[in-house]
């Protein structure tokens with residue numbers, strides 16, 4: 001495949017179906033692509049300061065080609081922006097621009113901006129049009145697709161939000177050239193997740209080709225497209241997570257607890273890093289419960305470390321609250337049903353499954369064993385970031 005070719009993946013949701021376009025130069029095509037689908041629309045672009053500095057002018061030029069001159073709402077960067085305060089700022093900005101229900105909120109940014117702007121689009125005038133222009137790897141392979149939107153609470157991650165599908169996703173692979181390497185790695189964790197859920201061949205391909213994915217070119221585009229196909233498939237089957245969609249939460253039950261425990265401080269832990277540690281923990285927990293082999297858990301951890309990702313709680317800088325406090329965050333997880341904890345566990349690489357009644361006592365023992373401040377003595381790696 002040429003690295004210039006645009007790949008289209010459809011999210012098959014009937015009369016709410018939409019396209020994900022993946023390729024280079026899409027910012028400059030944004031106006032044409034949006035006005036083809038939403039003729040005569042006006043727009044507000046929501047972005048963060050980092051992305052605005054690197055890509056806002058290009059997007060504005062692209063929108064201009066479709067006759068769109070947007071209002072722009074620029075927010076601080078980082079996970080703490082997914083808050084009521086900034087939700088109010090976006091809602092107020094959209095209303096101040098006097099946009100109508102049929103106009104469009106455009107998210108230009110990573111998953112933080114996409115989740116926040118999507119939530120705002122879903123509640124202003126009871127639901128405006130929404131377009132995702134994801135600029136981080138994580139957003140291109142995961143958060144821009146599927147319609148989960150929302151903000152965080154001090155009591156837990158993503159606890160406030162709605163499902164609100166975009167009308168279009170434009171994943172311009174060129175913008176990834178300005179993404180910091182730490183953020184690229186974090187997004188890679190969600191990419192590897194699809195292999196670990198149910199695509200063992202994709203995981204093996206990543207083990208071989210991750211260097212080319214990091215370097216750019218056709219392997220990167222193909223990996224993003226494969227992730228979007230995988231996600232689109234699950235979302236089309238189970239849009240509102242009544243079943244299989246929960247598989248996309250592999251690594252997230254632990255990961256979200258760690259994000260809340262570190263108070264969404266992006267300097268300590270970003271979402272993809274939490275997912276990387278969470279996936280390694282999910283494999284280790286599955287092995288402890290005799291569901292998966294320790295070799296598979298070791299293989300997952302080895303790959304995460306090979307790309308420079310975190311894989312243990314001890315890799316997070318600073319002190320963590322104790323295992324009981326981590327468990328308290330886990331009991332707030334949205335998958336909890338009538339008090340029973342749900343985890344995504346695994347029988348091996350690409351063999352994830354949903355377990356609906358995991359005893360809290362098992363989780364607590366496991367967290368205690370893996371907690372850097374509560375281990376009696378564990379041979380192994382020194383603390384600190386790999387890579």
Ligand SMILES: NC(=O)c1ccc[n+]([C@@H]2O[C@H](COP(=O)([O-])OP(=O)(O)OC[C@H]3O[C@@H](n4cnc5c(N)ncnc54)[C@H](O)[C@@H]3O)[C@@H](O)[C@H]2O)c1
Pocket residue numbers: 048049050051054077078079082109110111112113115135136137138139142143144145146147148149158175176177178179180183186187190270271272
């Ligand atoms: N809705 C979903 O289905 C879903 C899926 C996965 C993750 N998420 C959410 O996504 C969020 C994480 O997203 P993220 O990892 O993209 O974080 P992010 O939005 O904070 O972006 C990461 C950092 O990279 C910067 N950045 C983004 N694109 C850039 C570019 N092209 N050039 C330079 N800098 C750039 C941002 O300013 C930010 O500092 C979390 O809140 C997570 O819960 C949602």
Ligand SMILES: O=C(O)C(=O)C[C@@H](O)[C@H](O)[C@H](O)COP(=O)(O)O
Pocket residue numbers: 142145146148157158190241245246248249252334
């Ligand atoms: O789209 C989904 O479904 C996912 O679970 C994707 C996850 O990567 C993402 O982090 C999502 O926001 C988590 O959802 P949540 O419902 O656990 O908050």
Ligand SMILES: [Zn+2]
Pocket residue numbers: 142190252271275
């Ligand atoms: Zn995620």
